[in-house]
Amino acid sequence: ELKVEQNPLFLSMQEGKNYTIYCNYSTTSDRLYWYRQDPGKSLESLFVLLSNGAVKQEGRLMASLDTKARLSTLHITAAVHDLSATYFCAVASFFGNEKLTFGTGTRLTIIP
Amino acid sequence: GAVVSQHPSWVICKSGTSVKIECRSLDFQATTMFWYRQFPKQSLMLMATSNEGSKATYEQGVEKDKFLINHASLTLSTLTVTSAHPEDSSFYICSARSGSSGYEQYFGPGTRLTVT
Numbered sequence: 001e002l003k004v005e006q007n008p009l010f011l012s013m014q015e016g017k018n019y020t021i022y023c024n025y026s027t028t029s030d031r032l033y034w035y036r037q038d039p040g041k042s043l044e045s046l047f048v049l050l051s052n053g054a055v056k057q058e059g060r061l062m063a064s065l066d067t068k069a070r071l072s073t074l075h076i077t078a079a080v081h082d083l084s085a086t087y088f089c090a091v092a093s094f095f096g097n098e099k100l101t102f103g104t105g106t107r108l109t110i111i112p
Numbered sequence: 113g114a115v116v117s118q119h120p121s122w123v124i125c126k127s128g129t130s131v132k133i134e135c136r137s138l139d140f141q142a143t144t145m146f147w148y149r150q151f152p153k154q155s156l157m158l159m160a161t162s163n164e165g166s167k168a169t170y171e172q173g174v175e176k177d178k179f180l181i182n183h184a185s186l187t188l189s190t191l192t193v194t195s196a197h198p199e200d201s202s203f204y205i206c207s208a209r210s211g212s213s214g215y216e217q218y219f220g221p222g223t224r225l226t227v228t
Contacts, residue, residue: 031215035219040224041221041222042205042219042220042221042222043156043205043219045216045218045219048216088155088156090156092215098144098209098215098217099146099158099161100146100158100217101158102155102156102157103155104155105154105155107153
């Protein structure tokens with residue numbers, strides 16, 4: 001059974017600081033996704049990472065994937081208040097219908 | 113492109129009644145649709161996977177007789193919560209995947225169900 005763990009679960013950080021969210025998964029997978037969720041809303045797709053060593057960046061967010069370590073990171077640079085949200089990673093099953101297993105989520109609060 | 117809608121966006125129903133939630137892919141054909149539920153401050157849990165024209169595949173622990181899923185066309189899947197109870201109150205989110213575009217799932221806006 002695929003297990004996906006994120007840490008930290010909660011993160012409170014000051015504006016302008018950098019931080020990293022970690023996503024570990026338990027079995028082989030070839031796709032990893034990062035999503036953002038605002039309170040009361042559905043998911044917004046941020047990144048899809050398809051191969052070992054993949055790195056993607058959008059604004060102040062950068063995601064990377066190490067399939068050998070079964071680890072993905074979401075790095076936040078010079079955080080701003082608008083980035084406050086809950087961030088989920090999700091790992092696709094290797095076979096079948098591409099079922100996604102979601103991580104526990106990281107609730108990020110940016111303090112002015 | 114790749115827009116998924118859900119209806120209703122929120123619903124309140126009484127215990128013992130049934131409620132139907134619709135998930136539509138607006139600008140693509142969805143060969144596979146997924147239904148998730150999310151309790152407050154928790155992650156998303158996959159309930160079932162449905163392929164157009166065939167029976168849904170339910171995840172372990174999800175009662176198929178309680179959560180009826182119908183994927184009748186390439187643009188519509190429905191989730192019916194039968195004999196609803198307060199513990200069924202949750203945020204239900206669907207996603208859809210196009211057979212032609214490959215792997216990515218596109219998520220609907222979610223439906224908040226409150227059972228009183």
